[in-house]
Amino acid sequence: DAGVTQSPTHLIKTRGQQVTLRCSPISGHKSVSWYQQVLGQGPQFIFQYYEKEERGRGNFPDRFSARQFPNYSSELNVNALLLGDSALYLCASSSLLGNLEQYFGPGTRLTVT
């Protein structure tokens, strides 16, 4: 079975632009979470979606938004990009909302210039 997949692998954007990152969870997993990992730091929780509804939100500005589709894949959108948004964006899936076994994808490396 395929693991969690994310696209694109790398992305370079300019300040002020908008970006969309994509995630496909493990087959059968209904919960998707997004994390931001800035270089030299641990991942920080951004969002969790379960059954297409937002179930948790971290301390990120409204420029960050996400959604989950009927097939449980998810998109993370970031508007008005800032240099500080440069990071590795990780997607994690789990089978159920409260399931503590999370499986992470390889991430999307976003560079904002």
Next chain:
Amino acid sequence: AQSVTQLDSQVPVFEEAPVELRCNYSSSVSVYLFWYVQYPNQGLQLLLKYLSGSTLVESINGFEAEFNKSQTSFHLRKPSVHISDTAEYFCAVSSVSTGANNLFFGTGTRLTVIP
């Protein structure tokens, strides 16, 4: 709110030597505890977890961690490291009470095994 402190940002150790990676947490509620490993250019992989029961948990590749509630610690140990253990290790906590599974991570410890 929860927080995790990993005091050692880098730990160099010779091959076949023992290693301990330290993790302390702070929380006003009961927590679940995790160690994740991140190899270069890869995502995070769950190494081991403490949910309840025995305070000593083990992974399949020889790592173990012990939950110490009085010291709010969850240190990771291995009696003999291999070159392949070179990676970044993250300690994480999740609140028992939220029902969700968002994780709070420490800043990571880079373990470098020297031949």
